[in-house]
Amino acid sequence: MSDTDSGAPVLSMRGVYKAFGENTVLRGVDLDVHRHQVVVLIGASGSGKSTLLKTVNLLEQIDDGQIFLRGQDISDPRVDVDATRARIGVVFQQFNLFPHLTVLDNVTLANRRVHGMPKDEAERIAVELLGRIGLADKLRSYPDRLSGGQQQRVAIVRAIASSPELLLLDEITSALDPQLVGEVLDLVAGLKSTGSTMVMATHEMSFARRAADLVVFLKNGVLVEQGPPEQVFDDPEHPETREFLARVHAVG
Numbered sequence: 001m002s003d004t005d006s007g008a009p010v011l012s013m014r015g016v017y018k019a020f021g022e023n024t025v026l027r028g029v030d031l032d033v034h035r036h037q038v039v040v041l042i043g044a045s046g047s048g049k050s051t052l053l054k055t056v057n058l059l060e061q062i063d064d065g066q067i068f069l070r071g072q073d074i075s076d077p078r079v080d081v082d083a084t085r086a087r088i089g090v091v092f093q094q095f096n097l098f099p100h101l102t103v104l105d106n107v108t109l110a111n112r113r114v115h116g117m118p119k120d121e122a123e124r125i126a127v128e129l130l131g132r133i134g135l136a137d138k139l140r141s142y143p144d145r146l147s148g149g150q151q152q153r154v155a156i157v158r159a160i161a162s163s164p165e166l167l168l169l170d171e172i173t174s175a176l177d178p179q180l181v182g183e184v185l186d187l188v189a190g191l192k193s194t195g196s197t198m199v200m201a202t203h204e205m206s207f208a209r210r211a212a213d214l215v216v217f218l219k220n221g222v223l224v225e226q227g228p229p230e231q232v233f234d235d236p237e238h239p240e241t242r243e244f245l246a247r248v249h250a251v252g
């Protein structure tokens, strides 16, 4: 990485469009995510949150616009997809861990296979991270022996073990029993203090309020409003944001 682009946002989306057939899902999304920022995407089901995250991880190709990772245009069709993905940590709603690998092997895999790290060093990092989240005694366990909350915490640790430039989290608590949600969100909130840069789609508004630096409201693929949580939640500019929040609060 050259010095000239070190001041660039970690992630920059410019005029991003994405359609599935006739269904236009992202309509000119502009978004900047700066270093150490926690950005939370909110919006109704189908508004395009997951699709947005997938375009960043190159799981979906965009139809128009550009996406930059630290100044590099990763939406350029000539980009090295594997090398780009190796710079980004991802955690989804469920099925994150390899069931046939122990917790330790799950967490060390990318560092060893993708980043060519020696086994000792990869294991040292994994043990340290798992210890920090109270799972040091589960190193040799297989995922099916862990609770859903423990599995998601291991998945998060796995995603950060290789110190990615950007972390993408998509509804990581929505498959969990309510009593397990807190431990996973606490871990994510803790990452904020270690300086991770992340974009997280969530329906957990209280978490968004507590942990986000920037809240982004999407409706039908349009980025309607973005701002600090106090602004978006307490004094939203757009009637559509107000409407969405009123509906969420009515059910929550």
Ligand SMILES: Nc1ncnc2c1ncn2[C@@H]1O[C@H](COP(=O)(O)OP(=O)(O)OP(=O)(O)O)[C@@H](O)[C@H]1O
Pocket (backbone or CB within 6 Å): 020, 023, 025, 043, 044, 045, 046, 047, 048, 049, 050, 051, 052, 171
């Ligand atoms: N692979 C796909 N093929 C066709 N349509 C898709 C595909 N993925 C998503 N869509 C459509 O794109 C729209 C946005 O979906 P997306 O999953 O991004 O929404 P979301 O905001 O993440 O919703 P949720 O809160 O339910 O997770 C929806 O209309 C969905 O049906």
Ligand SMILES: [Mg+2]
Pocket (backbone or CB within 6 Å): 049, 050, 051, 170, 171, 201
């Ligand atoms: Mg989604």
